[in-house]
Amino acid sequence: MKQLQPEYTCAIDLVIDIIGGKWKVLILWNLNEGPKRFNELKRSMPEITQKMLTQQLKELQEHGLVSRTALGESHVEYATTDMGKKLQPVLFKMCR
Amino acid sequence: MKQLQPEYTCAIDLVIDIIGGKWKVLILWNLNEGPKRFNELKRSMPEITQKMLTQQLKELQEHGLVSRTALGESHVEYATTDMGKKLQPVLFKMCR
DNA sequence: CAGAATCCTGTACGATACTG
DNA sequence: CAGTATCGTACAGGATTCTG
Numbered sequence A, B: 001m002k003q004l005q006p007e008y009t010c011a012i013d014l015v016i017d018i019i020g021g022k023w024k025v026l027i028l029w030n031l032n033e034g035p036k037r038f039n040e041l042k043r044s045m046p047e048i049t050q051k052m053l054t055q056q057l058k059e060l061q062e063h064g065l066v067s068r069t070a071l072g073e074s075h076v077e078y079a080t081t082d083m084g085k086k087l088q089p090v091l092f093k094m095c096r
Numbered sequence C: 001c002a003g004a005a006t007c008c009t010g011t012a013c014g015a016t017a018c019t020g
Numbered sequence D: 001c002a003g004t005a006t007c008g009t010a011c012a013g014g015a016t017t018c019t020g
Helices: A011-019 A024-031 A038-044 A050-062 A082-092 B011-019 B024-031 B038-044 B050-062 B082-092
Strands: A066-072 A075-080 B066-072 B075-080
Touching (some): A011 A024, A011 B011, A024 A050, A024 A066, A038 A075, A050 A066, B011 B024, B024 B050, B038 B075
Antiparallel strands (some): A066 A075, B066 B075
16 A cells, blocks of 8 residues: 655655546545445446546555455445545545 | 636546646745745756746646746746645645 | 456657757 | 747556457
8 A cells, every 4th residue: 555655755746646637536426425336336427437447446445445345256346445434524525 | 717617526626737747746845935036946856847847837827826027137036926825834734 | 247458549748959 | 047849758548349
């Protein structure tokens, strides 16, 4: 998981790395309601491509904000972690 | 000057637009000490190119965070605006 | 269903040279 | 001193096809 040291000279760079880009905040927003499956997330963000959803979910996992749970052969559930839940009010206070 | 409406669905996008990228926070940091001339800024950020410094300063002006004052033929001074000064503590609280 | 694999494009950023 | 102008590159993100 990414930490503040040593490659970041400024925490802002880390924040931008973690929630920057086109999709991460939107994904966190959609997971706010509760755990969702991959295609369920996909449907709630019609404009995202599968590639980007896969990729951004993977990065959110690496940053410890989202968890992935395989519940069956073809049943995967994504949810916000405790850290993700702590981040949400900070983000969403700024969103309308 | 950019506003919250209507092209941003989330204020985070605006924040990233305003202070995102590789150089903006660093420029604001360097202007924290007081007004500086173009080359003075350039020297305090040896790795930035003239092109990027020019470009980012222009964007910071458009966002109303930095002011530009021509003091002579070849003497230009950059400084943080009131809004820039308000933004600084928020940013720098996160920086070490 | 939940992805992986390719290929492609736009643009942020860099290197370098030049100028009033 | 304070920039422009051009050219080149790397990478984020998109479109499409394929798979266990």
